[in-house]
Amino acid sequence: MEIDPFIFRLSIFILSIFIGYYVVWSVTPSLHTPLMSVTNAISSVIIVGAIIAALAGESGNIFDTANIFGFLAIILAAVNIFGGFLVTQRMLAMYKKKKKDKK
């Protein structure tokens, strides 16, 4: 009997939760705010679904209701991607070690 592909995706999902669990516990508490902003940025990978939805059935009519929802989702996700990664970078750039001459 063949295994339903859903089971494979479920396996990926469960294993990823475990990876997330161990990786996030190793994040230093002082970086918890950047952690939130970067997880927010990467969860905007949902834009992938939005792109497929927006460009679907293009030969016919790209201004179907379904496409328009896709386009709207693209804008929202794009705000998040750029905003999320940039703000993370801005924060991370501020974390500095003690200067050597002060020691």
Place this chain on the structure above:
Amino acid sequence: MISANLLAIFYLISGVLFILALRGLSSPETSRQGNLFGIIGMAIAISITIFSVGNFSTGFLYLMILILIGGSMGTFIALKIPMTAMPELVAGFHSLVGLAAVFVAVSAFLNPEVFNLGSSGNIKIASLIEMSLGAAIGAITFTGSVIAFLKLRGIMSGSPITFFGQHYLNLALGLFLLGLIFYLCKTQVDTWFWTIIIISFLLGVLLIIPIGGADMPVVISMLNSYSGWAAAGIGFTLENTALIITGALVGSSGAILSYIMCKGMNRSFFNVILGGWGATDQSSSSKSKEQKPVKSGNADDAAFLMKNASSVIIVPGYGMAVAQAQHALREMVDVLKKNGVKVSYAIHPVAGRMPGHMNVLLAEANVPYDEVFELEEINNDFANCDVAYVIGANDVTNPVAKSDPQSPIYGMPILDVEKSKSVLFVKRSLSPGYAGIDNDLFYRDNTLMLFADAKKMTEEIIKSL
């Protein structure tokens, strides 16, 4: 066109890069590289998707324009936002992810052929369940984050809004949602789908309004987690590995942060979620409102104490963020260091309005991160320190948490500020903190209250130093 297998492999690469992005955050040195991995992962996912759709005509043009519009809005916000506003920014961004998840789910529901989910009115049951779950969680994330945003921004009062039977109403709505999903699968009638989304929007509002301002660290982490699960739900619908991996990562990340925040307050997750904590305690605080002697001082006294100390520990809290006092604080520390005083910073897990809030503000003021310590790292040092400078923190220093089993914060891990030789407590008045509990520390012999705005007081101290 790219083959489905190759496409899946690229999505897997994105997923791995996202894992590395989080992994990088284990130390500030590797974190910037981690962020770069994240950006590359995102670029790969987006470009490969565009290639796979493979139609570079009008739609593609619109796509680019929209990414450009969204991207420049995001860039503008990211560059302009002050660091003190980070909690509301993150809440706002969560709401966008939630709404995007809803939109993608709606699009997939209206046009299932595109995603190979069957045909309209005859969608595969599994896909239907996944997409309604994704849409429902996305909708809850959206309205919940909007409420959190309004509360953090101060547009809406931070005090909990509770009414009779609230929790039962939420429970009923939750069960109703499950019933709707069941009926949707059975009948494939689109009215059910829209009802699911509307009920979820409503539920998002109802879930967040009873939660008070100082519990926001938990709420933000929780919404962070929800946005992940929503993405994962959509990932299952679209059979997309990158989305499934990312959703799981973000979901567990938010869950862990919520757990850490709850532990920092010694409260169970459900206790926070069910809310209404601040409301119940106001009565108990008014009962014990007797006048006790308080020693108060001015900037000169504080400057004198600190200048003659050999070590000072600074305890920042939300009040520092409100007063934007972090830069003045750093200047004060610089002067102290010149006088040979050893200075370190102690941060409680729930200080501020989101996890790590204080660390970011101190980093912004150029405080080196190796001078900033977490509760467990520094708590023993208070006994050997001459002066503890408490600026904008309150409940997290309250010794009642250790001594009085009646107190609502009993058992909460606190910074042992009272063990230091003297305590300087910057606060605008004697009013109790968020938890509505009087702080014992105010009345101790070794405490000197500095009644003023955190920033003004710090600046005055610099002057008299």
